[in-house]
Amino acid sequence: MALESGEVEKIAHLARIAIRAEDVSEYRRHLSRILEFVAQMNAVDTHGVDPIAHPLDAVQRLRPDEVTEVDQRERFQAIAPQVDAGLYLVPKVIE
Amino acid sequence: MHEMTVAELSAALAAGRISSEELTRAFLERIERLDPGLNSFITVTAEGALEQARAADRRRARGEGGPLTGVPVAHKDIFCTLGVRTSCGSRMLDNFVAPYESAVTERLAGAGMVTLGKTNMDEFAMGSSSETSHYGPVRNPWNPDTVPGGSSGGSASALAARLAPAATGTDTGGSIRQPAALCGVCGLKPTYGRVSRYGMIAFASSLDQGGPMARSAEDLALLLQAMAGFDPRDSTSVEEPVPDYAGELDAGVEGLRIGLPREYFAEGLDAGVARAVEEAVAQFRRLGAEVREIGLPNTRLAVPAYYVIAPAECSSNLSRYDGVRFGHRCADPTDIDDLYKRSRGEGFGAEVKRRILVGTYALSAGYYDAYYRKAQQVRRLIRDDFRRAFGEVDLIVGPTSPSTAFRLGERLDDPVTMYLSDIYTIAVNLAGLPALSIPCGFVDGLPVGLHVIGDYFREGRLLAAAHRYQRETDWHRRAPAGFGG
Numbered sequence: 362m363a364l365e366s367g368e369v370e371k372i373a374h375l376a377r378i379a380i381r382a383e384d385v386s387e388y389r390r391h392l393s394r395i396l397e398f399v400a401q402m403n404a405v406d407t408h409g410v411d412p413i414a415h416p417l418d419a420v421q422r423l424r425p426d427e428v429t430e431v432d433q434r435e436r437f438q439a440i441a442p443q444v445d446a447g448l449y450l451v452p453k454v455i456e
Numbered sequence: 457m458h459e460m461t462v463a464e465l466s467a468a469l470a471a472g473r474i475s476s477e478e479l480t481r482a483f484l485e486r487i488e489r490l491d492p493g494l495n496s497f498i499t500v501t502a503e504g505a506l507e508q509a510r511a512a513d514r515r516r517a518r519g520e521g522g523p524l525t526g527v528p529v530a531h532k533d534i535f536c537t538l539g540v541r542t543s544c545g546s547r548m549l550d551n552f553v554a555p556y557e558s559a560v561t562e563r564l565a566g567a568g569m570v571t572l573g574k575t576n577m578d579e580f581a582m583g584s585s586s587e588t589s590h591y592g593p594v595r596n597p598w599n600p601d602t603v604p605g606g607s608s609g610g611s612a613s614a615l616a617a618r619l620a621p622a623a624t625g626t627d628t629g630g631s632i633r634q635p636a637a638l639c640g641v642c643g644l645k646p647t648y649g650r651v652s653r654y655g656m657i658a659f660a661s662s663l664d665q666g667g668p669m670a671r672s673a674e675d676l677a678l679l680l681q682a683m684a685g686f687d688p689r690d691s692t693s694v695e696e697p698v699p700d701y702a703g704e705l706d707a708g709v710e711g712l713r714i715g716l717p718r719e720y721f722a723e724g725l726d727a728g729v730a731r732a733v734e735e736a737v738a739q740f741r742r743l744g745a746e747v748r749e750i751g752l753p754n755t756r757l758a759v760p761a762y763y764v765i766a767p768a769e770c771s772s773n774l775s776r777y778d779g780v781r782f783g784h785r786c787a788d789p790t791d792i793d794d795l796y797k798r799s800r801g802e803g804f805g806a807e808v809k810r811r812i813l814v815g816t817y818a819l820s821a822g823y824y825d826a827y828y829r830k831a832q833q834v835r836r837l838i839r840d841d842f843r844r845a846f847g848e849v850d851l852i853v854g855p856t857s858p859s860t861a862f863r864l865g866e867r868l869d870d871p872v873t874m875y876l877s878d879i880y881t882i883a884v885n886l887a888g889l890p891a892l893s894i895p896c897g898f899v900d901g902l903p904v905g906l907h908v909i910g911d912y913f914r915e916g917r918l919l920a921a922a923h924r925y926q927r928e929t930d931w932h933r934r935a936p937a938g939f940g941g
Contacts, residue, residue: 369813376771376816377778377793378809379801388813391871395814398872399760399827402834412832415662416648416839416888417912421691436555442785449780452789 363393458486458618459941462675465621466523469516476516476526480509480570483528487572487619490939494595496604496613498533499541500573508570515568523678525568530620532611533574534581535561535666536655544657545579545589545607548777548784548803558655559687560624560666567682572620575610579805580774581631581659583607584877585867588807593864596639597936598902602861605635605877611669612639617939622679623669628660629762630856630881632667633893637856637905640895642922642932643669644676647913648888649694651680652687660769661692663762663885672932673894673922677701680915696913704916708924710744712917715849719755720880726859732897732904733855736925740853743924750849752841757834758883759875764818764831765886770808771815777803810871839887846911851921854880856893856905880907890915894922895931903931 369389373380380388434447443450457479460468468474484502491497505528512526536542536554543549557565565571578588586594586609596604597617604613608625612635615623625632627645636643644667651666658664668679681701687693716737721730741747779785779799786802789795804812818827845852858879867874884891889909896906906925910918926932935941 368817372813372817372820374797375820376812377775377796377800378804378812379797380809381801388810391810392813392817394872395763395810396817398875399763399831401760402757402764402830405754405757405834405837407830407833407837410833410836412829413836413839414832415692416835416886417694419649419692419694422688424688433555437781440551440553440555440782442779442782451780452791452795454792 364389364396457482459935460621461672462524462527462622462670462678463672465527466678469526476509476512476570477506479526480505480528480572483572483620490617491619493600494597494613494617495592496576496594496610496617496619497530497573498543498545498576498591498610501540501571505570505572508565512568512570521568524564524682527569527622528572528620529564529569530572530575530611530614530623531561532577532608532623532625534577534626534657535624536657537561537571537574540574542574542657543590544581545577545591546803546805546808547590550590550784552782556655559652559689560656560683563682564624569622575614575623577610578607579808580657581607581626581628582770582807582811584630584634584874586610586635587864587868588805590805595864596861597939598640598861602863602902603638605638605857605861607631608643608669609635612636612641612643615639615641615669615671616936618935621670622675624666625669626656626664626666627885628663628766629885630878632669633881633891633905633907634857634878636669636893638861638903640903640931640934641669641671642673642676642892642894643667644680644892644915644918645884645890646680646684646915647890649692650890650913650915651683652690652693654687654689658773660766661773662769663766673892673919673926674705676892677705677919699916701916701919704920705923707917707920708743709740709921712745712851712921713849714740714745714747715750715845715852716747717750717752717755717852717854719752720854724858724879725855726899728899729855729859729904732899733906736896736906737853739925739928740921743928748849750845750852752845752883754834754837754841755883758838758886759879761831761834761838762882762886763814763875764827765835767811767815768818768828769815771812771819774808774812807871835886838883842887842889850917852909854907856880856907860899860902860904884909888912890918892918892922894925895934897931
């Protein structure tokens with residue numbers, strides 16, 4: 362499974378990761394090698410096999426719908442890159 | 457006293473022969489003197505450690521506390537520690553001071569353990585050599601030109617070098633057991649759900665499991681006792697009662713059925729490693745275990761399935777690092793897309809980016825069935841192989857890693873060869889089973905690890921078998937030159 366350079370750029374965009382132009386060919390080489398490797402799975406017939414969700418077949422636990430979190434906004438915002446008046450700042454999104 | 461095990465230190469503390477403060481100072485002095493050559497720690501928390509040590513001494517003086525009170529421990533830098541940088545080995549979290557405490561570190565601190573610091577690791581636990589850390593590679597004390605294994609390589613290296621008597625690790629595909637094997641120490645990956653993942657930075661949530669690392673099976677039992685248990689803050693934590701692991705330790709192996717999977721002793725296994733493992737199996741036979749060959753026919757599909765499932769979960773988990781609320785943010789973003797893309801491009805290293813991209817591809821429109829769904833079907837086949845096997849045997853034994861420690865840099869440019877370092881450990885994570893690695897010999901001066909896999913929640917049986925073996929052998933007592941007594 363060899364990827365094209367354009368596919369690498371498309372995946373990088375979907376993952377929101379900037380990749381330098383000079384690195385695209387190395388990513389292409391490594392990703393193609395990994396995809397070729399994982400294709401070994403196709404050697405086994407899995408027709409009719411249910412995909413597994415949890416090795417012990419556990420399901421999500423339910424709990425009462427009660428507020429358990431406490432307000433820690435200040436503590437969380439102390440480590441944020443840019444905040445103002447309790448808000449997280451990012452470049453302008455809406456024109 | 458750096459040669460003593462946790463159990464021995466615990467007895468010395470209880471008898472008042474040493475204080476926790478003395479002990480802590482001794483380990484901090486060793487870290488300062490010896491760690492520059494190993495790079496096993498990212499952060500040393502000397503001040504906090506001495507405070508905890510004095511508190512532990514006061515607790516013991518009042519006749520309170522338990523077996524771990526006053527014993528030092530090193531935590532993998534993937535466990536959030538309140539007020540202490542928790543980097544996960546990544547530039548992305550270089551400035552991240554955790555705003556809360558993980559369940560594992562909270563429980564061990566509650567038991568009175570003294571935190572020496574945070575250990576180095578592969579970035580976001582993605583690696584098998586501890587070379588991908590933003591803070592530089594970790595070295596193996598048995599030979600500093602070789603890797604300690606990964607991703608919990610800092611914890612393993614620190615234990616082997618006697619810089620800490622106990623440590624924590626996490627294991628998604630072998631990240632506790634493989635470095636334990638390569639550094640000649642002991643490590644246990646518990647059953648999925650046995651130890652809370654709360655506050656443990658997520659890589660692949662259906663596979664990640666925290667566990668203890670130490671220099672004897674007895675010590676693993678003491679540590680697991682304190683770490684295990686239900687935690688409502690982790691949605692996959694299990695509500696199984698925690699047995700008395702120390703009480704089960706002397707159960708021995710007499711009459712136990714041990715299975716040797718023929719697929720584990722095939723092509724790709726180093727001949728010296730195979731010999732050491734076969735000798736350990738012979739030892740178990742002499743101790744009264746019944747050994748038989750078994751089949752795990754889907755073994756060769758485990759690594760390929762894992763390298764779809766783990767990257768898929770990683771691409772989803774790591775989408776939280778967006779440069780908005782915490783972590784690295786690029787300079788002068790022009791718009792929101794630029795903010796995301798450059799923050800992530802700069803904050804993540806090469807292997808993390810590779811895995812996010814593989815996962816993104818596998819989950820993208822049109823490819824889901826061929827990759828993710830297929831991998832989860834294969835995962836069921838692998839789980840069912842183990843289920844069948846545990847109908848016939850009580851334990852499964854084999855090598856932890858196909859080779860001893862490899863040279864630094866040797867596998868960095870070839871991701872697939874690196875991935876195959878975990879060929880025997882990965883299937884265990886896919887099946888959610890408990891397994892441990894203990895030292896069982898040497899090849900050319902480098903340690904070999906014995907891999908023992910148990911049925912779900914049978915950590916006690918695993919530890920008892922390892923403990924029985926360690927009463928007959930002294931591989932776990934060997935120290936690398938320059939780091940021993």
